[in-house]
Amino acid sequence: MTRLALFGGIYSNYHALEVALADIERRRVQAVYCLGDLGAFGPYPDRVYPLLRAARVGCLQGNYDNSLAGGLTDCQCGYTDPRDNHFARLSYAYTFTHTSEENKAWLRTLPQNFRLEIEGRRLLLCHGSPRKINEFLWESTSPDQFLAYLLDEADADVACVTHTGIKWHRKLPDGRHFVNVGVLGRPENDGTTAVWYTLLSVGHEDLNVEFVPVEYDFQALARDMARERLPEEFIETISTGWWTTCLEVLPHKERARGRF
């Protein structure tokens, strides 16, 4: 059995990253991967880089990283609601300004996917979807035949993605798997303050997906965010577990579960 730890969307939440990496260390996994979006939303974006390097985390480029690395004018999340756009701009401008040139150069070197072969299974790790870095794969808008199509096109038996901010796992009728590994950066709009990473155990016979909650000092993060004058709305999200911004992209089911 091979065990991997996977997460995405750190969004500069170095507090949660530290706790998650310590937890992963205790679980003796063979490898750790971050599926992209290191910065955004949170404070002091440069603080996550040394933690990732020290823990030898294999990192992919997410849409945010791709924007920062290429000096793009926005995060490529595709928001059009003026309120969502307002917050996305604030967040991107802050992160861009506070990410060092050295770290931006490093982001430029990151690949956009990893292919692994474990116990005869072909795994693809990517950020949004196998075909596009910023495609949102929500549980309620990803039907079986579409996921099967994506796996066919990618020549994969298992795909692991992030980007949406909410975890899910589907075993397809043909035995292949699709996993959204969740994010460490902010809670997943369920009214709790925990964030999540994923343990993937790959054996000959089967594959097991375990979602692991990470309880971290969100109040320390809130203090950092206030010190950096990041929006109150962001602080509310990490303190209550309810999303207050970027709501436009949520499909009906995911939106209906939240407070806003």
Added chain:
Amino acid sequence: MKHPIIALKHIDNLWFQVTGTLCNIACAHCFNGSGPGVKTFGFLTIDRVRDELETAISVGLKAIFFTGGEPFLHPQLLEMLRLSLDAAPTTVLTNGTLITDRTADELAKMERGTRYSLEIRVSLDGYTEERNDAIRGRGVFCRALDATRRLSQRGILPLVTVVRTWSEEEELTTLAGFVRTLRQAGYSKPRIKILPSLPLGRELTRAQARVASAHSAVASLAREQENQQDASLARPADAIPDESLLTEEMLVGFDLDLLMCSNSRLVTDRGVWVCPLLVEMPDARLGDRLRTAVPHYELRHVACTSCYHYGTICGNVSAQIEGPADATTAPDFSPARFKPSVLSG
């Protein structure tokens, strides 16, 4: 002039023009000229829907949309939605006026019973009765608001779609007006999608008259603002773009996924069309059935330019109004014009 030819990459989105062009109201800006007694296109049978669904599912369909006309005029719509939701997330585009308590009950039951999202898109064109009904007809405002309340009381949060008929300066106050109106009507978590108005159907004649007067207004405003900011900000968002047709050069480096023709098809009782917007264009008919339809299309219409400018107009997330991001070495982070607090009240 040679226009770009776009190949179908994959059928992500399958659209059914389920009631053809039959509608119980006649909106002033309707892009396909639907209305009472308009039978340019007719109803789809449930067998036809089932057959085309099977074809699309076999190639990996992602999402399904029902449009018209007014879809709730079809006596078998609910049955079709059950079929559809078994296979994929499903959206219905409606004016809301036919959503009774009983229909809302059925929709809510269906929504609870599926793992995929059911989106009910209710159109509204003004946040006051006066403004809305001038476009959509007398009494429509109250009936549409009733639908949003009925649905939200049952746990369905309809996506209220509004066609942008205001200037950028009016954007936030207008959106705040919609939010306030919907909340007052009993819809506590309103979701709003903004659509650009399209130079098609009835809107074409309406827009031509309006653009002429808007251009003269803009010209005088631009003179006033000469030394201030970009006069294009004052341009009405619904004016027909100056560049009327697409060229191959325009598509160099452009994300073709933003064009519906690369990932969607529309099924009507008269055959398969490239997209819902071009249903009045005979050259946009690609064949009788999905499995035999021509897999590419030459973009030769003004509506194609709208899709290019605004992005996937018909999807559930708003069109990409600002256009794709450009790579620069020094992004401009000048303060956003938006003041979101206006919307939080």
